[in-house]
């Protein structure tokens with residue numbers, strides 16, 4: 001195909017080639033299109049099973065999943081939540097919506113997730129333990145209550161180390177696994193079977209499985225899920241219009257859950273294709289001394305929501321030049337997430353120094369990774385990247 005007629009290859013678009021249409025039609029014939037219905041229960045059971053937990057609650061987005069997990073753990077006004085700066089803005093937004101505040105930390109250069117050593121030093125040097133056992137920030141007096149590690153682009157977090165740190169300082173753990181459906185610990189343990197308090201997912205259109213828009217919380221404690229179900233569905237008690245709390249309408253509909261069930265049925269094949277795509281990009285990067293695949297730490301099995309490579313060289317103009325080249329080749333390569341400490345709403349947030357996030361974010365290239373990406377398109381992406389990097393010295 002000539003460059004001008006070739007359609008743009010997108011980063012990640014929904015693969016709806018399974019039973020999606022069939023299950024959506026069932027919603028129409030049954031008239032169960034709203035927030036009650038068999039697909040909601042079925043999808044919740046499947047998400048719980050995948051997470052190694054007894055129960056899960058499906059909701060209308062990943063952002064509210066994170067928010068309600070915090071609120072159900074009674075985190076809110078006057079509280080601080082440790083979170084990495086290298087994440088999508090939904091992470092700190094969810095913390096803010098709960099009325100707590102994010103305390104932003106840099107990521108580790110080894111795995112691009114929350115730098116736990118840095119967190120530990122910050123806790124020891126910047127908080128003081130009160131007689132009530134709570135740790136307060138020395139300058140603001142806010143109580144450090146939780147830690148929210150992020151599985152950035154699906155990359156596994158060392159949850160055993162997070163849980164150990166949390167136990168040392170009495171913190172709750174809410175995992176932003178928005179992009180990490182299918183990611184497990186190295187020994188096969190599901191994310192919810194690691195001692196964390198809650199695991200939150202997103203089913204936005206670009207995620208590995210999608211419900212159009214949606215999210216879920218999985219938790220080992222069924223009472224936590226019960227509280228989330230209650231506040232996400234108006235706080236209704238009994239059959240009449242009686243409500244016991246100021247609650248939300250954050251439910252997932254049966255229509256969305258029908259998509260979710262059809263998607264989850266194909267999760268294994270989605271993950272297999274994601275891994276093939278990842279392996280092709282890793283093999284490409286291996287030919288260049290200044291390109292590296294995204295990290296794959298030994299403590300987990302990455303679900304590879306996104307894959308690609310990053311530029312380790314020193315020429316600051318290269319990343320934008322490569323993105324321009326790829327768009328000219330009809331590959332939709334856009335800049336990666338700008339870290340949160342650089343975003344206007346969070347410029348005044350408590351934050352560590354950010355040498356790793358500041359260095360990394362412009363150099364990360366997430367490449368097309370839809371699960372139905374054709375081999376022909378994948379070949380084109382790799383050939384197009386080669387046409388750029390083979391002309392570069394460093």
Ligand SMILES: *Cc1c(COP(=O)(O)O)cnc(C)c1O
Pocket residue numbers: 061062063064087088090091150151152153176178179201202203204213214215
């Ligand atoms: C996608 C994503 C979210 C947000 O989920 P929504 O469903 O869009 O609200 C949150 N955190 C991370 C890390 C994500 O990748």
